[in-house]
Amino acid sequence: MSVYEMTKVDQSTAIGGSGNADDDDKKASDTKHQHVVKKSSEPGVINDAMLKNLIRAHGPRGEAARLCRNIAIDYGTITELCLEYQNILKIDHIWMCFNLQKLSLKANKLTIIENLDNLTELRELDLSFNFIKTIKNLECLRKLQYLTLFQNDIRKIDNLDRLEHLVRLNLGNNFIETVEGIESLRYKEQLFSLNLEGNPICDKLTDNIDFRLYIAAYLPKLKYYGYQVITNAERDKGQEIYKNKLRMLEENESERSTQRHKQSLEVELLRISGASFVEDLDKHQLFESLFANSFDNIVLDTETSLNDTNKSDIQL
Known part of the structure; x- marks a missing residue:
């Protein structure tokens, strides 16, 4: 089976996945920072051929598939795109899919988030199991709701200010060592779920205080941390x-x-x-601007237009 013929189910089972992103993230915690990529060492490049093959692989089967091959793909109509396990080194060539709402680049070899500016309709972005070091270049994704950067090389929470509609944020299994940036999440009115488990910061707070209590205290609107409900008791204890x-x-x-x-x-x-x-203001600009939208002026313009039309009819 070629890379392009691999279905989503096949891709999940390739690493023992369940098909559920949250369950897979939890299981991956047991093998922290063992990045999962396709066995082939050949680097993948996002190009027209890759996009076409992957889109058709997840499209119709049988006779319908044969007919679809003869129809040009309108990238502007695509709302979901799965580019998982392709050994991709660089995000590129996706700008054509400007109506994308869901994009998965899970389990590749990405080191930089880039070239996503045109995806202004994006709601879900999965960049887990890569080698990304810095959160950046997401400012244009104003409608983004779900962001997953599980198991990368991130060391700081940063550059999320513009993502005002963020609902779920997963930064588990990274190398975040400081609480800097966590406080900025207080201003996200819709943030519902956060995961930072598997980061050094979880073990660095003094006095043996559970990191959950810190999160419960500093993010009063958050409902879930590490996929578990934050209880009122935890909230009260943390705030105390x-x-x-x-x-x-x-x-x-x-x-x-x-x-x-x-x-x-x-x-x-x-x-x-x-x-x-x-x-x-030059010459009569002020005087003219005062009467630009007056009733008399509109009537005058209308009469002038009619006169011009009559003159044209006479000439004909």
Whole structure:
């Protein structure tokens, strides 16, 4: 069986998978940082041939498949794309699929997140089991809801500010050593589930405090951590342990919120001032602008248009 003929089920069973991403991530925790890639050492390149073969491999079978081969693929109509286990070294050539809502690049050899700017409709992105070191180049994916970077080489939570609709974030089994960036997740109103298990940070907090309690305290809107519900008891205990730090954090947040509001007012004031600034207007621009949308002016324009039309008819 060729690489392109491998179905999703075949791909999952290739590493003993269940077909469920969350279950596979949990099982992978037992073999931390043993990256799973296709046995072939030949690097994969995302090109037109690969996309066509994979799309057709997941398409109709039998006679319908034969007929589809004679029809050109409209990449703009594709909403889901599975590019798993292809030894891909670089994200490329996907910009044509500008209506993609779900993209999986799981289990490849990627080191950089790139060339996704055109996928503005994307809701789900799976980059697990790669070699990515930095979270970046996701700013244009404003509609993204599910982001999976399980088992990569990430050391810091960063560059997620623009992903306002994020619901589930999986950064398990990486090399994150600092809580820096976790606090920024407080502002994500829709963030429902987070996984950071398998990172060094989970074992670095002092006084033998369970990392779950830190998450429960600092992310009050989060419902699930590590695929388990955060209980009210955990929330209360965490907030009691970190109450002094939380108080300081909330005070700083209040100050930042006031500053942001002040800055937005200043920007709006500048916009209004710029729109009403008349000193540099030439000749009769100000006078004409005052009457541009008046009723009399509209009637005059209409009469002028009719006169021009009549003149044209006479000439004919």
